[in-house]
Structures are given as structure tokens and as C-alpha cells.
Amino acid sequence: MHSYEFTTTAQRETYRPFVRGVAATMAAYLASPTLVHPLELVTAEACANVVRHAYPEGQTGPLRVRLRVTPRVGVEISVTDWGRGCAACPLPPGGLAGPELPDVPEGATSGRGLRIIACLCDAVTGETGPDGNTLHLQLAIPEEQWRTSNLTITETSLSRR
Amino acid sequence: MHSYEFTTTAQRETYRPFVRGVAATMAAYLASPTLVHPLELVTAEACANVVRHAYPEGQTGPLRVRLRVTPRVGVEISVTDWGRGCAACPLPPGGLAGPELPDVPEGATSGRGLRIIACLCDAVTGETGPDGNTLHLQLAIPEEQWRTSNLTITETSLSRR
Amino acid sequence: MAHLELDDHGNILVAALTGELTLANATEVRTELERLFGRKGVSDVVLDLGAVSFMDSSGLGTLVAASTKARSMGRRLLLYRPTPEAVHTMETAQLTGFFPILDDEEDLLALLPD
Amino acid sequence: MAHLELDDHGNILVAALTGELTLANATEVRTELERLFGRKGVSDVVLDLGAVSFMDSSGLGTLVAASTKARSMGRRLLLYRPTPEAVHTMETAQLTGFFPILDDEEDLLALLPD
Ligand SMILES: Nc1ncnc2c1ncn2[C@@H]1O[C@H](COP(=O)(O)OP(=O)(O)O)[C@@H](O)[C@H]1O
Ligand SMILES: Nc1ncnc2c1ncn2[C@@H]1O[C@H](COP(=O)(O)OP(=O)(O)O)[C@@H](O)[C@H]1O
Numbered sequence: 001m002h003s004y005e006f007t008t009t010a011q012r013e014t015y016r017p018f019v020r021g022v023a024a025t026m027a028a029y030l031a032s033p034t035l036v037h038p039l040e041l042v043t044a045e046a047c048a049n050v051v052r053h054a055y056p057e058g059q060t061g062p063l064r065v066r067l068r069v070t071p072r073v074g075v076e077i078s079v080t081d082w083g084r085g086c087a088a089c090p091l092p093p094g095g096l097a098g099p100e101l102p103d104v105p106e107g108a109t110s111g112r113g114l115r116i117i118a119c120l121c122d123a124v125t126g127e128t129g130p131d132g133n134t135l136h137l138q139l140a141i142p143e144e145q146w147r148t149s150n151l152t153i154t155e156t157s158l159s160r161r
Numbered sequence: 162m163h164s165y166e167f168t169t170t171a172q173r174e175t176y177r178p179f180v181r182g183v184a185a186t187m188a189a190y191l192a193s194p195t196l197v198h199p200l201e202l203v204t205a206e207a208c209a210n211v212v213r214h215a216y217p218e219g220q221t222g223p224l225r226v227r228l229r230v231t232p233r234v235g236v237e238i239s240v241t242d243w244g245r246g247c248a249a250c251p252l253p254p255g256g257l258a259g260p261e262l263p264d265v266p267e268g269a270t271s272g273r274g275l276r277i278i279a280c281l282c283d284a285v286t287g288e289t290g291p292d293g294n295t296l297h298l299q300l301a302i303p304e305e306q307w308r309t310s311n312l313t314i315t316e317t318s319l320s321r322r
Numbered sequence: 323m324a325h326l327e328l329d330d331h332g333n334i335l336v337a338a339l340t341g342e343l344t345l346a347n348a349t350e351v352r353t354e355l356e357r358l359f360g361r362k363g364v365s366d367v368v369l370d371l372g373a374v375s376f377m378d379s380s381g382l383g384t385l386v387a388a389s390t391k392a393r394s395m396g397r398r399l400l401l402y403r404p405t406p407e408a409v410h411t412m413e414t415a416q417l418t419g420f421f422p423i424l425d426d427e428e429d430l431l432a433l434l435p436d
Numbered sequence: 437m438a439h440l441e442l443d444d445h446g447n448i449l450v451a452a453l454t455g456e457l458t459l460a461n462a463t464e465v466r467t468e469l470e471r472l473f474g475r476k477g478v479s480d481v482v483l484d485l486g487a488v489s490f491m492d493s494s495g496l497g498t499l500v501a502a503s504t505k506a507r508s509m510g511r512r513l514l515l516y517r518p519t520p521e522a523v524h525t526m527e528t529a530q531l532t533g534f535f536p537i538l539d540d541e542e543d544l545l546a547l548l549p550d
Contacts, residue, residue, distance in 0.1 A: 173459060173460050174460070176458070176459055176460055177456065177458060177460045198521045198524070199524075201490070202492065202525060202528075205458065205490075205492045206492060206493055209458070209459045209492060209493070209494055212459060213459065213494075264530065265529070265530055267534060268500060268504050268534075269497075269500070270497040270498070270500050270501040270504075271493075271494075271497050273493040273496065273497070273529040273530070273531075274492075274493045274494075276528070276529060276530065277493055277525070277528045277529055280528040281528060
């Protein structure tokens with residue numbers, strides 16, 4: 001297992017550069033850039049929630065992502081803040097699963113972040129305590145989607161056309 | 162100023178995903194992807210040195226990059242290890258500058274990392290102590306190379322061709 | 323920002339967004355869309371998402387808000403050629419069907435009165 | 437890995453590398469290059485770097501090592517169409533002139549005996 005940790009201050013201005021960093025580290029493991037989108041999106045949603053909801057209006061605080069990559073198996077993305085905690089959104093005891101979430105009203109302008117996360121992750125659990133409020137996202141990645149090697153030598157003989 | 166911190170365990174296997182993460186965070190600030198190459202290369206060289214030289218053969222230890230971005234001005238990349246220290250490569254007191262480095266012998270298979278760093282950075286300083294061994298790389302980035310906004314709305318009126 | 327000429331019969335405005343549509347710029351985009359709907363004679367705004375490389379739920383929320391406001395004034399926000407990633411994001415956010423979507427130029431030209 | 441057919445007069449081998457050439461795979465690439473030089477009848481190995489997106493000083497060091505070993509056996513390692521980034525890395529590493537570089541297909545075909 002390979003472990004990486006990323007931290008910054010949760011702000012609208014740092015949100016995208018930060019998430020792009022996490023996504024690029026994950027992308028380095030994958031065969032095709034298109035596979036990165038769901039991984040980047042769930043990371044983005046969890047980090048956006050920290051920026052928008054964790055700390056009191058007008059204040060900010062730390063945002064940390066721990067990434068654990070188990071090559072040929074999957075990734076675990078743990079997003080932590082040290083803010084007010086997810087009291088407003090207690091996760092079901094067994095974690096978050098799409099069908100258990102209430103539907104989002106059609107014209108709602110918010111409330112879709114956790115739904116996207118639940119829909120794209122294989123398991124979502126949460127935890128609140130002195131070590132921060134953490135959302136753990138787990139995604140399995142099929143074996144053929146991993147980059148097998150970043151080197152291929154193809155040989156051709158040289159001859160005039 | 163925006164601050165980011167990246168950590169991992171210094172290993173050949175984590176080196177590229179880690180450096181790609183740092184590079185992608187920097188890339189998010191820049192107008193063109195081609196500008197990213199020198200930033201990625203100096204980060205890569207400093208991180209490769211930690212992987213290869215910091216810890217005793219067969220052992221490993223932490224590798225940390227602190228990135229400070231001052232929009233429209235430049236970046237500072239600080240690469241830290243907690244290994245044997247750079248006793249083998251004391252930096253000149255005023256920091257590292259290209260011309261002060263001895264030339265690399267033509268057929269040498271190593272010894273080019275610090276030269277590349279010195280050549281591409283505007284200032285390089287080093288520091289060794291209980292808080293680790295850190296190489297600070299500073300790079301100024303011309304104002305026109307920063308991404309001004311990631312949104313442009315262009316308007317056109319619709320009419321049949 | 324290109325200058326806008328609304329043509330005679332056309333009260334449809336096409337606005338192209340490039341870059342990303344996320345929490346980082348959601349407020350900015352919403353202000354801009356409201357400004358477009360505020361233009362005299364504009365009935366529909368067609369937002370070209372062809373060059374939008376990344377969109378999150380905050381970006382989507384901004385489009386929902388702008389669309390709802392437009393509807394309340396009898397106007398429409400239409401989305402033009404969203405990328406497969408953007409469509410996927412809308413699907414997982416259960417927003418398919420909320421916005422009229424124009425897939426290609428043919429769909430776009432079909433909006434024009436004959 | 438494609439099968440290799442050396443043609444009659446040709447003892448030149450073209451090997452294309454894709455991906456990256458860095459500390460992460462320097463040892464692997466070196467072993468591979470030595471294997472190619474070990475082939476019967478091979479005099480020159482032309483390494484196609486056109487699809488190498490990133491190269492660091494460890495990657496370069498591997499090429500220097502392979503080239504030096506080849507020279508000692510009277511053989512050559514030539515680099516074919518390195519990207520502008522790779523050329524830049526070689527320049528800052530003061531390695532310009534060390535490797536014979538083929539810029540394009542014309543340079544490549546010029547290697548062939550008439
Ligand atoms: N890190 C967090 N800290 C505090 N509250 C949170 C956090 N993440 C989510 N929440 C709460 O959960 C709610 C639902 O989040 P989400 O589904 O992402 O929708 P939205 O963020 O658009 O409201 C938020 O409105 C917020 O009250
Ligand atoms: N983080 C580090 N810890 C210990 N020694 C280092 C570190 N970075 C560089 N060095 C020393 O400096 C020397 C020169 O480094 P460099 O110019 O990158 O060339 P190379 O790594 O190819 O030898 C290394 O050989 C090593 O002895």
C-alpha cells in the first residue's frame with residue numbers, strides 16, 4: 001500500500017489546486033485519464049463540503065486528505081477537517097449508500113454532494129472526534145484499469161519504405 | 162499566499178505519483194501546461210535525491226514537500242527529509258547558483274540533479290537540523306504566465322449560416 | 323469578452339464557458355448569467371459547456387439557481403454540448419431532465435424561428 | 437512487446453519508449469537496453485523518445501550508462517526525436533552533444549546503408 005497525505009487551508013481559492021494535486025497522484029496509477037474523473041469528483045465534493053460547511057462563516061481551518069493506494073485493488077480517500085463536525089449530516093451507522101439518502105428536491109441548489117459521493121463510492125464511512133471529522137471514501141478499481149508499467153519498448157527494424 | 166503540504170514515504174514506487182501531485186497543484190495556477198515542466202522537474206530532482214540518498218540503503222523514511230504559492234509572483238518549494246543530512250553536499254553559504262557548481266564529468270551517470278535545480282531555480286538554500294534537512298527552491302513566475310481566471314464567457318448571437 | 327449583437331428575430335444568446343465550473347467560481351458564474359438574462363430582449367440563454375473540463379455539485383447548483391430564476395421570468399437556460407464527464411456528474415446528482423440539453427449544432431439551430 | 441525482425445543489411449534496431457524515463461524505472465530501462473545491445477548483429481540502437489512525456493536526471497543517467505557501455509563494445513546509442521522538454525532537461529544537465537540525436541525520419545533513414 002502506498003500512502004500520501006495532502007494538507008492545505010480550506011478556502012475557495014485553494015480548493016481546486018488542492019484537489020487537482022490529489023487527483024494527479026491517483027491518475028499516476030491509472031491506465032487512462034478518463035478513469036480519473038469519478039475519483040477527482042468524489043474528492044472534490046468532500047473537500048468542497050469542508051470549505052463550505054466545516055468552519056464558521058468568515059473563518060477557515062485545515063483540510064487534509066489521506067490517500068491510500070493499494071495497487072490493483074483500489075483507493076481509500078480520507079477527508080478530514082477540524083470544524084463543527086458533521087452533526088448536521090449524521091451518516092447512517094452502516095455508512096452511506098445511495099438508496100438510503102433522501103432524494104434531492106428538483107430545484108434544490110445544494111444538497112447533491114453527499115449523493116454524488118454515495119453514488120460513486122463503494123463504501124463511505126464517517127467519524128467525528130478530537131482527531132477531526134473524517135469522511136472515508138473507498139473505491140475499488142478493476143485490475144485492467146491500473147497502469148501496468150510506464151515503460152513499453154516496442155522494436156521495429158529499420159528499412160527504406 | 163496559498164500553502165500546501167504533501168507527504169509520503171520516500172520510495173521509488175511513490176516518487177512519481179507524489180511529484181505529479183505537487184506539479185498538478187502548481188499547474189492549476191498557470192496559464193499553460195508547458196510552463197509546468199521546469200517546476201515539475203526541480204521538484205522531481207529534489208524528491209529523487211531524498212529517495213536515493215537520504216535514508217540508509219534498504220531503509221526508507223518520510224518525504225515532505227511544502228509548497229507556497231504567491232499568485233502573480235512565484236512559488237517556493239521546500240523539500241524535507243529526516244535522513245542523514247546533506248553533509249555530503251554542503252550548499253555554498255549564499256545558496257546554490259549554477260556557475261558555482263563544479264562541471265559534471267561528461268560520462269558521469271549521476272551528479273546532475275543539483276545542477277538542474279540550480280539552473281532552473283532563482284534561489285536555492287538548504288538547512289539541516291532536528292526539523293529535518295530541507296532544500297528550499299524559489300522560482301519567480303512572470304505575471305503573464307498565471308491563469309487569470311478559469312472562466313471566460315464569450316457571447317455570440319445565433320443566426321443561420 | 324466578445325461584444326454581443328442580438329440579431330433581429332433572435333432573442334437567443336449563446337454564451338460559452340471555458341475552464342471549470344466549481345465552488346471556486348460558482349458565484350462569479352451566477353452573477354454573469356443573471357447579467358445575461360437581464361439584457362433587453364433576451365429570452366433564452368444557451369450555455370455552451372463544450373470547453374468546461376470539470377464541474378462539481380456547487381457549479382451545478384449555480385446553474386439550477388440561474389435556471390429557476392430565469393423560469394420565474396418566463397425565460398430559459400439551455401445547456402449546449404456538455405462533456406461526457408459533465409453529463410455523468412448531472413446524472414449522479416439526479417439532475418437529468420432538469421435542464422433542456424442541446425447535443426449538437428443541429429439542436430442549436432432548431433431553436434431558431436424559421 | 438513487438439517481435440523484432442532485423443533486416444538483412446540492417447543491424448540498426450529502433451526501440452520506442454513510451455511513458456516516462458525516471459528514477460522509478462531507470463534500472464528496468466537500463467536492463468532492457470543492455471538486452472537489446474546483446475542481440476546478435478546489432479550495432480546501433482536508436483531509442484525513440486517521441487512518446488516519453490517526462491525524463492529526470494536519473495533517467496538520463498541510465499542512458500549515459502547504456503551509451504558508455506555500448507561505446508566500449510564499438511556500438512552506439514542514438515536518441516530519436518526527444519520532446520522539447522527532454523531536450524531542455526538534457527541541456528540543463530549539460531548533456532548536449534553527448535548523444536547523437538536524430539530529429540526526424542530523414543535523419544533516421546540517413547543511417548541506412550545505400
Ligand atoms: N465537512 C462538513 N462539516 C460540516 N457539515 C458538513 C460537512 N460536510 C457536509 N456537511 C453537511 O451536510 C450537508 C449535505 O452536504 P452535501 O450533500 O454535500 O450538500 P451541500 O454541500 O450542497 O449542502 C451540508 O449542507 C452540510 O450541512
Ligand atoms: N536529500 C539528500 N540527502 C543526502 N544527500 C543528498 C541529498 N540530496 C543530495 N545529496 C547528495 O548530493 C549529491 C549530488 O546530488 P545530485 O546532484 O542530485 O546528483 P545524484 O543524485 O545523481 O548523485 C548526491 O550524490 C548525494 O550525495
